[in-house]
Amino acid sequence: MKELFASAELTAFIAESLEIPQLYCYADPLAGLTANILDPGQEFSWHFDTNDFAVTLLIDEPDGGGLFQYVPGIRSATEEGFDAIQAVLEGGALLDGQLGVRTLQLRPGDMQIFRGRYSLHRVTRVSADSTPRHAAIFAYTEQPGVIGRLARTRQLFGRALPEHIESETTRVRSDALLD
Ligand SMILES: O=C(O)CCC(=O)C(=O)O
Numbered sequence: 591m592k593e594l595f596a597s598a599e600l601t602a603f604i605a606e607s608l609e610i611p612q613l614y615c616y617a618d619p620l621a622g623l624t625a626n627i628l629d630p631g632q633e634f635s636w637h638f639d640t641n642d643f644a645v646t647l648l649i650d651e652p653d654g655g656g657l658f659q660y661v662p663g664i665r666s667a668t669e670e671g672f673d674a675i676q677a678v679l680e681g682g683a684l685l686d687g688q689l690g691v692r693t694l695q696l697r698p699g700d701m702q703i704f705r706g707r708y709s710l711h712r713v714t715r716v717s718a719d720s721t722p723r724h725a726a727i728f729a730y731t732e733q734p735g736v737i738g739r740l741a742r743t744r745q746l747f748g749r750a751l752p753e754h755i756e757s758e759t760t761r762v763r764s765d766a767l768l769d
C-alpha cells in the first residue's frame with residue numbers, strides 16, 4: 591500500500607484524471623495513508639476531508655450496510671454552504687437522490703478518486719451481523735508540505751505528533767475554510 595500510495599505512475603494517473611498539473615502525497619504523518627476499518631455496528635459519520643483529494647481502495651466489502659454516500663460540491667473554497675450541510679446532517683437515513691445525496695456500493699478492488707474537501711460524505715453503519723468493511727485511503731494535495739490542523743488531528747486520531755504542533759504556526763493551507 592505504501593508503495594502504491596507514493597508511486598509515480600499512480601500519482602501521474604490521478605493528476606491527469608483530475609486535470610491538475612501536479613499532485614503531492616499529503617505530508618501529514620498520520621493522515622497521508624490510512625486504513626479505514628469499520629467493524630460491525632460502526633459507521634463513519636458525515637465529514638469533509640482536510641486534504642484536497644483522496645483515493646480510496648475498497649479491500650473488504652461488508653455483507654450489510656457500509657455504503658458510501660456523498661453530496662458533490664456542497665461547499666467550495668469560498669462558500670461554506672452551512673444551510674445545505676445542516677439539511678443533510680438533520681436528514682438521518684437519507685436515500686439516494688434526497689438532498690443531492692448519491693450512494694455507491696463499492697466492490698473490493700474498486701478505486702475511487704474523490705474530491706473530499708468540498709463534498710460532504712460518510713460511510714453508513716455496517717450491520718451488526720455483517721463482516722467488517724476495510725478500505726485503504728490515499729490522501730493527496732495540490733501543494734506540497736500540507737499538514738492537518740492540530741485540533742482536527744486530535745479529533746480524528748486521538749493524538750497528535752510534534753509536526754502538527756509545529757505546523758500550527760508555519761502551516762501551508764490550501765483554503766481558509768473552517769475545516
Ligand atoms: O472508507 C471510505 O470509503 C471513506 C473514508 C473517508 O471518508 C475518509 O477516510 O476520510
Ligand SMILES: [Fe+2]
Pocket residue numbers: 637638639706711
Ligand atoms: Fe473522508
